[in-house]
Amino acid sequence: DGGITQSPKYLFRKEGQNVTLSCEQNLNHDAMYWYRQDPGQGLRLIYYSQIVNDFQKGDIAEGYSVSREKKESFPLTVTSAQKNPTAFYLCASSKGGPGGGNIQYFGAGTRLSVL
């Protein structure tokens, strides 16, 4: 059953703590993305990666970090520097890069809250 798996579904962060959100895809897609969804603001791009070991900042990268050691995996770390981390985080992937009309497919999301 092909798709994008995000875990955990819910995550709680304490003050000063780094947390890591997992995203795995078995669609053999080259590109992967992390978006943040806030009510009334739509989806905003945090980071994206077009190939292994390479990634680019999106519009709101500050306070976040990523890695792309394997094609299938693109974990997102929300660092203590992100002062307002409470949001719904969506991972996506596409066959090609962010331009050129490549359709992006989404995971079910992780809801992060601050304790």
Added chain:
Amino acid sequence: AQSVSQHNHHVILSEAASLELGCNYSYGGTVNLFWYVQYPGQHLQLLLKYFSGDPLVKGIKGFEAEFIKSKFSFNLRKPSVQWSDTAEYFCAVNANDMRFGAGTRLTVKP
């Protein structure tokens, strides 16, 4: 970079009413256009897309959208909504990257 504007934040309709959700974008070049839907508790999924050709495109579940280049618009329509259409709808524009609108929440009352 391109930007996307969805005019309606929350739309409430009764079943069988007609639906039109507005989407306008700002970008002078060639774009690809998408509507995504997020049903409660489910993945964001593709509803329909426009790349080229016939500006009237049909998607899943009876939805359609019309690309009007002169108005930079890509409005979503459905002649008769159902309670199961209750969801959040996102317009997206793809040129060099993908930009999403703020979303429109649709509530259909039975």
